[in-house]
Amino acid sequence: MRTTVSVIKADIGSLAGHHVVHPDTMAAANRVLAEAKRQSIILDYYITNVGDDLELIMTHTRGELDQKVHEVAWNAFKEATNVAKELGLYAAGQDLLSDTFSGNLKGMGPGMAELELEERPSEPIAIFMADKTEPGAFNLPLYKMFADPFNTPGLVIDPTMNEGFKFEVLDVYEGKAVELSCPEEIYTLLALIGTPARYVVRKVRRKKDNMLGSVTSIERLNLIAGKYVGKDDPVLVVRLQHGFPALGEALEAFSFPYLVPGWMRGSHYGPLMPVSQRDARATRFDGPPRLIGLGFNVKNGKLTGPSDLFDDPAFDEVRRTASVITDYMRRHGPFMPHRLEPTEMEYTTLPTIVEKLKDRFKKEEDVTKAKRSIYVGKGEETD
Ligand code: 13P
Ligand code: 13P
Ligand code: MG
Ligand code: MG
Ligand code: MG
Structure with a gap:
């Protein structure tokens, strides 16, 4: 069966900042998804949150970017935004940058990761969701999961992974993508994705x-809205086992609390x-940036x-680290660099x-002259 896992998220307002x-607000979203399931638009769903981000995990057979x-x-x-407004929650509707829906959610504010797959007899997946960071934050763990044998021994000992993986990297400033084949192009890949604000690993394919x-x-969000309107707290869907990283290999990629913007x-x-x-709440200095991971099996959607x-x-x-x-x-x-x-x-x-x-900035010579006149008196400049 061809199933699509769609994880679509938005910050629609939150409690106490x-x-x-x-x-x-989650209950309001639940009513809409329950009705969509009743109408068979979606086959199943799970609603959760990480910090102030409302996460809709849905399965269906309609493929990526489906209008319905x-x-x-x-x-x-x-x-959910209506409820947030009624309750006076903070930044109600924060990530909804448009008033009307037209075709699909691209460029409208919500973030989405949609993975269409031919279900294997057992289809284990992990969904990672982060708050107070942005999509490039997954570059490092994706590299570890799919290209680093020190993280993923399957790359060395599982014949189905041995050929390696292809990384599709998007330049978010130019809107262009490039596919890099690993292990041959690992250094080139790292040259790009080490700049996670610009180059984001969008998809990984088994070679x-x-x-x-x-x-x-x-x-x-800031590239869509042209100004800061909150972070683009990202989501990641990973297929596991049988030629993909084992669950523990996927999780191992997060065993080092690396720095993210x-x-x-x-x-x-x-x-x-x-x-x-339970701890997916932003507190200290509105963070620190948090990640949750949920493991599922997908069967007949x-x-x-x-x-x-x-x-x-x-x-x-x-x-603790x-x-x-x-x-x-x-x-x-x-x-x-904080x-x-x-x-x-x-x-x-x-x-x-x-x-x-702007007008208070003076040319450097003027500043130097003014400063010197304080110390050595006007007209008495020496070197
Ligand atoms: P969010 O993107 O999670 O809303 O964060 C915004 C912010 O400014 C936190 O300090
Ligand atoms: P089990 O023997 O517990 O099934 O473990 C297999 C495995 O490959 C773990 O990574
Ligand atoms: Mg927010
Ligand atoms: Mg957030
Ligand atoms: Mg945000």
């Missing part, structure tokens, strides 16, 4: 048979902390699960501040 989705499925998601976000192994959401006001680097569903993958003492040390890094990074205050670099700040309010100061 950019903190956590309110259950009443996207309309269901849009209506769910709209209904042997072109089978799709993972899909990442690639929407960057996002966090407070979308303007700081911080460690990505894998947490349980039905979702069995989930298992809350990071709800496990095996990840306690990772979380992330907390230590949090302290370390915070001590930089408003300084880089604060993002200027190119990334271009899409925030920082240019407005620089613009306001």
